[in-house]
Amino acid sequence: MAKIFRRQRQLHPVAELNVTNMVDLGFTLLIIFMITTPLIQQEQTIPLNLPGESKKPQVPPESEFQTVSIDQSGKLYVGSKPVSFAELSRTLTEFAARSKPPIIRIRADMSLQYQQVVRVMDELTKRGLTRISLDTESK
Structure with a gap:
């Protein structure tokens, strides 16, 4: 008769x-x-x-954003890169040529003349970039 060699398992x-x-x-x-x-x-x-503006719930972004900033002295920036008005026009044309144009965020200093903001918005609408967001500071 053969002997079976098994270890007893201990569960721990x-x-x-x-x-x-x-x-x-x-x-x-x-x-x-x-x-x-x-x-x-x-x-x-x-x-x-x-x-400033009053606080409200944020809507989640649905697509890409590009930022156009105008500082106190009227200098233009795309993202964080300073540009002239002619360079801004060329950049906006490139944005409009994309298959899905980005939403343009305009960040303008409060003390800036309103005409400078309208000038940038006019360039946007000339190129068909109608999805525009104006950045404000919530209070």
Whole structure:
């Protein structure tokens, strides 16, 4: 008669938790935040005194945004890059040529003459860029 060699299994709870995957996820999120934070802060480096408005719930963005800023002295910026009015016109033409044109955010200083903002808006409508957002400061 053959003898069966079996070990008796003893079930006991595992007292250690494997956190390797959580550490990997944490580092991945840290890298993503380190890359995206400077991109978000770029447009806020232009010193502007935005007009105020009452607080309201934010609508989530549905497509790409491009920012056109006008500072106190009337200088134009696309994103954070200073441009002349002729360069702005060429850039807007490029935006209009895209298959899905972006929403144009206009950030203008509160003390600026209204005519300068209207001039930029006029250039936008000439090129068919009618999706415009005027940035304000919530109070």
